[in-house]
Amino acid sequence: MSEYARITVTLTQPVAAGRNARADFRQETHNHVPGSVLRGALAAAWIRRRGRDIARSPEFVETFEGTGSFGPLHSEGSLPVPLSVKKHKYASSDGCGSEWDAAYGERATTCEACGDPLVFSKGQPRGRVPLEHRTMVALSPKGVALDGQLFSQSTLKEETSLSGWLHGPATHAVFCDDEPIRTLSLGSRRSLRGSVTVHVDTEATPAPIECVGEDIILRLASPAVFCDDFGFPMDRPDLVELSEVLGVAALEVTDAWTRWGEVGGWHAASGLPKPVERAVAAGSTYRVHFAEAPSLESRRALATRGIGLRRREGFGALYVAPPRPEAHA
Ligand SMILES: [Zn+2]
Missing domain, CATH: 2.60.40 (Immunoglobulin-like)
Structure with missing residues (x-):
């Protein structure tokens, strides 16, 4: 098995990977799946397949608590614009450049074509990520609607594909009992949905730094x-x-x-x-x-x-x- 593996998940249900709950009861959603959520979902899949005791085995500990890396799963548009990149402060017109990257030594403060000021990125997503918003009722552990506890939640749309990398011992996480894991349930227990299909490519070549x-x-x-x-x-x-x-x-x-x-x-x-x-x-x-x-x-x-x-x-x-x-x- 190689040192790294590419993992791609495709949503078969909308996924809400909750961020911190907000004071106004609107739950923010990551536009991607954080590595911590991926790791939790894979560990849960192992426990479902092999029982609770597996979590004490050396194999499980090395895979999930070892030196490996569980990277985030992103779509093309969800990666952040690097903080080293400058863009037009206002909308750019046709014929203008779109990005100046100080990491490549591009230090312009105004656009050479239109003269408009340039400002550094704040790390916003590079493109648009399709989200759905819905208002839901909070449920008690018994599945009963809690009085007055409506909240609005954004979810990643069904059929969205997200990809990322596993490295080192974390690459073992996608095989349990030598059988590949083909489906996962993402999202915290505070979110209600999140089934995905899993595809793992152990031959994929990552772009070099x-x-x-x-x-x-x-x-x-x-x-x-x-x-x-x-x-x-x-x-x-x-x-x-x-x-x-x-x-x-x-x-x-x-x-x-x-x-x-x-x-x-x-x-x-x-x-x-x-x-x-x-x-x-x-x-x-x-x-x-x-x-x-x-x-x-x-x-x-x-x-x-x-x-x-x-x-x-x-x-x-x-x-x-x-x-x-x-x-x-
Ligand atoms: Zn310009």
Whole structure:
């Protein structure tokens, strides 16, 4: 089995992967499936197939609690616009460039064609993700409608396909008892639906992390957790980790476009929220200088492995910017 595997899910029901509940009772939806949700759904499938005791086996622990990575599942439009990218502040007209990426050294402040100001991305989705909105009634554990507890929920539409990568021991998660897992139920127990079919491609070749001269460009597809030697949160990747994974000395983070965010979550066993932690937001981008250009194969592996801590929970996933039709000075 190879070091990484491409997983694609296709929704057979609308999926609501709940984010933090909001004060106005409108539940926000991720426009993608976070790695933590994928991991939880695969672990649940193992337990359904092989019983609760499987969760104590070394095989299960290595797969779900080990050094592997469960990346987020995205559609073409749901990946964030990198924070290093500038766009028109207002709608651009025909004949104007659409993106200027400071990670490639494109430092324009106004569009050369129309003169309009350019502003940095806030990490919004790159394209449109089809969502449905519906108002629902909250149910008690017995399935009885709770009085007055209406909430509005957005869901990802049926037939949407989303893809991502598993890396290391996490690739074993899609086979249980040597049988492939073909269907999954996504979404937290607070959401009511979420069946998907699963397709796994162990021969797929990931796009390598971008390399410009002796520099690589890292773009976060999910929030990342980095900390210093004392355990304090940092907003920079670890050069020692990068050197080990790529097999070449990482010398310096020469440029960074980052935002802080907060991550929490829901601990299923206790039914309590997890503590909120600081994390670097998805869309954050780094340019890192190396002693020499890292190999193509090592950059492919890094693209699926991700960076930083808690990768098995979906943190620190990376993505590669799609090729662009035009470039700017
Ligand atoms: Zn313009």
